[in-house]
Amino acid sequence: MRAGQTHLFVPGPTNVPEPVRRAMNVPMEDHRAPDFPNLTLPLFADLKTVFGNESGRVFLFPSSGTGTWEAAIQNTLSPGDRVLMARFGQFSHLWVDMAERLGLDVVCCDVEWGAGVPLDRFAVLLGEDPSIKAVFATHNETATGVTSDVAGVRRVLDAGGSDALLFVDGVSSIGSLPFEQEKWRVDLAVAGSQKGFMLPAGLAMLGVSRKALDVAAAHTGPRCYFDFADMIRTNDLGYFPYTPPVPLLHGLRASLGLLLDEGLEQVFARHHRLAEGVRRGVDALGLHLCAVAPEWYSDTVSAIRVPEGVDAAEVCRIGYNAYRTSFGGGLGQVAGKVFRIGHLGDLNEVSCLAALGAAEMSLADAGAPVELGAGVAAAQNWYRTAAANLVAA
């Protein structure tokens, strides 16, 4: 027997809070029952609050987040449509790959992995090419721990007089970082259940603006499973066009309750406070983030570069085998070079100290010259100050 719990610090799936886990443990029920809308209609309303979506709607698809990338594209764009995207990590890379495979004419800005959406280059490219129908931005690149400025993308679109649709991947940001779909006029905002919503994977969310709903209604391209029209027809009455994952909906009820009870502003502030402690710990260990400048630092995930000669995959293996702690590995271009601490969802100061403590041991075992305790101590100091400020406030 191996006593104690296994520690999960991958940036998704995140830890499921106990009340959410219990809420999902329900007997199967009739998803066409007369009282089923009592469960679903408030979910749609509360999701709009979390997305900051006032005049549009939020769909729930039984899929992982990748499915809503596809839903967003299929309902609004056609093969041959020109779109502007930026690639700076594994997730933005995969979205580009999907767009190309679905036949879109992708203008792709390649950016150093560690930076984010290049607003200046977007401005130039939009100015040069009025045929661009949509602009895609990965809000939080989970592979590199980089958060981009979505409000800035909106400013660039407005300054250039572009009426292109704005697509945003918010899978590892929505529900954890400030997100304002209405204010930023994000047309299609993608999220998934297993990150900030603290659920298992399997329930993807798609926030759609009024404008994108109109575009989708007029769109003639083929789609079926992800068709907005089928969803709208049934969702308006509290139902789905096919069988929804009902236990996940009960889990979502509980997780939205937790997020809204804590208060979204407090949730965002907590993520910032916890992330800052992790960053101070990383700095005190003499290590560097993959994010190349503070403007890009993500409050939901830190990708940490290992010193020359150390294999980041080995750090993860040691963490798992010796200390029963899962870190995120490096993906794509940064495989072997970074490991990731996910600090989003159901966690607190002591969770982050545990992550740093396990990381220190794993790094040292993998041959990195780190001083045990230095990272934990730096984070402790920050958390004590932050706690004192919270009490004073």
Ligand SMILES: *Cc1c(COP(=O)(O)O)cnc(C)c1O
């Ligand atoms: C996790 C993640 C995805 C993929 O979501 P799946 O649920 O695995 O399909 C897409 N984009 C970002 C930014 C992510 O973090």
